[in-house]
Amino acid sequence: MVNAKSDPPRERRERARPQTVPTGGLGKAKLNPFGDLHTLQHLSARLARGLRGVFEPLLREEVRAWAEPLAVQRFADYRAERPDKLTAWLPLGMDDRTALLVLDGKFVLELLDLFFGGTGAAPADMPAEFSPAAEAMVARLGQMIAVPLTAAWEPLARVSFTVGRCEGNASMLANLDGDDALIVTRFGIAPGSAKPSFIDLVYPVSALKPHGTALTGKVVAKAAAEDALWQTALTRAAMNIRFPVRSVLAEPTMRLSKLMALQPGDVIPISFGQDVPVMVGNDRLGTGTVGTSNGHAAIKLTSLASLEGLTQ
Known part of the structure; x- marks a missing residue:
């Protein structure tokens, strides 16, 4: 018997993630009221480029960052899919609504060790909860990610993101029930050729409804507003150009x-x-x-x- 060659290791997280969402049967509400999510996927790709500037100083080397395909799930299903390990749940205020930044505890502790001059090794025995220093690290990550996140949303809508209090237990999160629909955007962060870590940015569908028109539009970028003073000055400058x-x-x-x-004195008739x-x-x-x-x-x-x- 000849042994078959093993498949090469994959960088993507090995779990089934729905790419499309069924419309639901009679009496069921649709999880995704926005139709296709191409606009939000494009926004996530913009954010992935910005995440390199966040994690390269922390990891002290060049980073590859990418956005994975979006998934739409209920909060209870999303929690059930996550490993039964230490997880940081960080609320991000989205104006008057809330999104979530979800980080694996092991990744947080690796970053914390690097921050204090270590080699980036997490403890062999993971703790049951975050230390105050680890919670401060999560809050710092949230503040750093909020900058490129705001820039990524800029062509779509002006949204202000604020950092809430880190929770180690998802049941402690306010305003989120198991039946709430979420849009999960996942990002891979890989330093050099190392195995990637993943962070999730989770938008409750209710938080995106005020931006429904922009999310279902075909064009993400919008033209910049005209500067009336500049236009007037340009017109005046153009009007003062002299021509012979x-x-x-x-x-x-x-x-x-x-x-x-x-000869001088000759006349040329015209x-x-x-x-x-x-x-x-x-x-x-x-x-x-x-x-x-x-x-x-x-x-x-x-x-x-x-x-x-x-x-x-």
């Missing part, structure tokens, strides 16, 4: 032999019609009639080139 304006009364021609024989061209640079502005104004030679405009095609 000239009129060509006549362009007589003569043979080279006669041109070479010209003739021109009633209207003469008026030029701005090399472009024709229009035509005008030669005359005088206040004792000075002048040209009265009779037509503009830019309007000739409109007036006929």
